[in-house]
Amino acid sequence: MSETKKQPVHDLRSAIALLQSLKGEFVSTDTEVDPHAELSGVYRYVGAGGTCERPTRKGPAMMFNKVKGFPDVRVVTGLMSTRERVGHLLDCAPEKLGFLLKDSVHHAVAPVVISEKPLCQEVVHYAEDPEFDLRTLLPAPTNTEEDAGPYFTMGMCYASDPETHESDITIHRLCIQSRDELSMWLTPGRHIDAFREKAEKAGKPLPISISIGVDPAIEIAACFEPPTTPLGFNELSIAGALRGKPVELAPCVSINEKAIAHAEIVIEGELLPNVRVREDQNTNTGKAMPEFPGYTGEAKAELPVIKVKAVTHRKHPILQTTLGPSGEHVSMAGIPTEASILDMLERAMPGRVLNVNAHTSGGGKLLAVIQFKKSAPVDEGRQRQAALIAFAAFSELKHVILVDDDVDVFDTDDILWAMQTRFQGDVDIATIAGVRCHPLDPSQQPGYSASITQQGMTTKTIFDCTVPWHMKAHFERSKFKEVDVKRFLPDFE
Known part of the structure; x- marks a missing residue:
C-alpha cells in the first residue's frame, strides 16, 4: 500500500485526508443531523456493518458537517469499520494486520511529553464557569432511542497508578449524566479500574483525561489487554511503534494528568471515590447502549462517576464516535486479539x-x-x-x-x-x-x-x-490452472 505513504497519518485530520484521497472510503453530508438516534440510524445503512441490525453493510467512513444544536462541531464515524480501511490507515496489507500489531508490541516506543502549547488546547472551557454544560458543548450521540443518554464511545481514557505512577490508556463506555458528570463502565480486569480501586481505597479521586479524535493507531493500540500488555504497560508505546515515533502527550489544564496532544477534544476530570450513579437515571429505560454482540446492554445500577473539571479542544473540532455493534469495534478489538493470539502461538x-x-x-x-x-x-x-x-x-x-x-x-x-x-x-x-x-x-x-x-x-x-x-489425501481441493486474467480483462483487480 505504498500510495498511503504520500499522506502520512499523525492525527484524526490527516487520517480523514488520506481516506478522502481513496476511492469509496469516505463520504460527507451537509444535511443537518440530530445526534439523538438519527446520526447512528443513518450510518447503520451507510457503512456500519459488524453485528448491527440488518440491513447494514460494509461501507465508507462518514462525516456529518452540520449537527443539530452544535454549529461549531462536526462528527465523524466509521474510520475503521472495515479491515481494508485499517490497512490503509496503518499502511499494511489487511491480512497482515495481526502480525503488524504483534511486532509493534515487541518494538514499543514510549510516549513523550511536549512543552509547547498543544493543538488540543486551542480552546479551553472550565467547568467552574456557570454556563459550562457538557450536554450543550459536545454532540455526544444517543445511538438508539432507548439509550440511557448521550455517550462518548471513542474516548481514549488515560490515567495513572497512584502508587507506581505507571500509566494506561483504554476505551470505556461514558454516559453524560449532568452538566459536569459522566458515568464510566469498567469491565473487570481493566487497568484503569485497578488504578481507580487503589485511589478509592486511599479515599482520593483519580485524575483522568479523555482524548477524543486521535490517530487511529492509538485507538487500535488502546484495545490491547493482558497478558500481552500487563499492568504497567502503556499501550501508547504500541502506537509509537506503529508510527515509528513517540506519541506526544501534553499536561492537562485542570488536573495532574496528561492528554494526547493532537486530540480534537479532551475532557479532563476525576473519578470520584465511593460515588456511584445509576446509568439510566435520566431516562429510566433500563437500557444502556448498543454493544459489540449486537444487543443493547442493560443499564448498570451503580457506576463510578467522573467529575469533569474542563474541556479543551481544537478550533472547529471533530468529535469522533462509533456504533457499538459496528465493524469498527471488530477492527479495534479484533486486530489486537489476533496479535495476542499470534504472539503466544508463535512462541509455543x-x-x-x-x-x-x-x-x-x-x-x-x-x-x-x-x-x-x-x-x-x-x-x-x-x-x-x-x-x-x-x-x-x-x-x-x-x-x-x-x-x-x-x-x-x-x-x-x-x-x-x-x-x-x-x-x-x-x-x-x-x-x-x-x-x-x-x-x-x-x-x-x-x-x-x-x-x-x-x-x-x-x-x-x-x-x-x-x-x-x-486422511489428508482424501481432502485435496480441486486444482485449477494458473492463468494471467489481465490478458483477458486488463482492468481486472
Whole structure:
C-alpha cells in the first residue's frame, strides 16, 4: 500500500485526508443531523456493518458537517469499520494486520511529553464557569432511542497508578449524566479500574483525561489487554511503534494528568471515590447502549462517576464516535486479539499457526478462526492445543474454529465450507465449561444453561474443522490452472 505513504497519518485530520484521497472510503453530508438516534440510524445503512441490525453493510467512513444544536462541531464515524480501511490507515496489507500489531508490541516506543502549547488546547472551557454544560458543548450521540443518554464511545481514557505512577490508556463506555458528570463502565480486569480501586481505597479521586479524535493507531493500540500488555504497560508505546515515533502527550489544564496532544477534544476530570450513579437515571429505560454482540446492554445500577473539571479542544473540532455493534469495534478489538493470539502461538509452536481472524460475528472478541498447518503426523492434536493457548491469550474469547492451511480465515464462506466438509459433531467439538468470559454476551447467564452459575461465565468451545493427518489425501481441493486474467480483462483487480 505504498500510495498511503504520500499522506502520512499523525492525527484524526490527516487520517480523514488520506481516506478522502481513496476511492469509496469516505463520504460527507451537509444535511443537518440530530445526534439523538438519527446520526447512528443513518450510518447503520451507510457503512456500519459488524453485528448491527440488518440491513447494514460494509461501507465508507462518514462525516456529518452540520449537527443539530452544535454549529461549531462536526462528527465523524466509521474510520475503521472495515479491515481494508485499517490497512490503509496503518499502511499494511489487511491480512497482515495481526502480525503488524504483534511486532509493534515487541518494538514499543514510549510516549513523550511536549512543552509547547498543544493543538488540543486551542480552546479551553472550565467547568467552574456557570454556563459550562457538557450536554450543550459536545454532540455526544444517543445511538438508539432507548439509550440511557448521550455517550462518548471513542474516548481514549488515560490515567495513572497512584502508587507506581505507571500509566494506561483504554476505551470505556461514558454516559453524560449532568452538566459536569459522566458515568464510566469498567469491565473487570481493566487497568484503569485497578488504578481507580487503589485511589478509592486511599479515599482520593483519580485524575483522568479523555482524548477524543486521535490517530487511529492509538485507538487500535488502546484495545490491547493482558497478558500481552500487563499492568504497567502503556499501550501508547504500541502506537509509537506503529508510527515509528513517540506519541506526544501534553499536561492537562485542570488536573495532574496528561492528554494526547493532537486530540480534537479532551475532557479532563476525576473519578470520584465511593460515588456511584445509576446509568439510566435520566431516562429510566433500563437500557444502556448498543454493544459489540449486537444487543443493547442493560443499564448498570451503580457506576463510578467522573467529575469533569474542563474541556479543551481544537478550533472547529471533530468529535469522533462509533456504533457499538459496528465493524469498527471488530477492527479495534479484533486486530489486537489476533496479535495476542499470534504472539503466544508463535512462541509455543513456531511455524504451525499461519494466521488468525477475530471474526466479525463475535465483535472481534468472542470468535477466533485459526489457520493451522499440520506438517507431520506428530502435529495431529497440536491444533487443539493451539486453541487452548488462544483461550489463555485472550480471556474473553468464547469459540475457536480451527481450519487447515488451504482455508482462507478471512472468507466466511471458506470457513463454513471447512465446517461442512471437514467436521463431525461427535468427534470434532471440545468444550470447557464454567469459564469466565465477557459479560455482554446475553447467553452467558444461569437461565440459559445449568452449567452457568453466574452471569459472565460460559462454556468455551473448540470446533476442529481440520482434516485428520491420516486422511489428508482424501481432502485435496480441486486444482485449477494458473492463468494471467489481465490478458483477458486488463482492468481486472
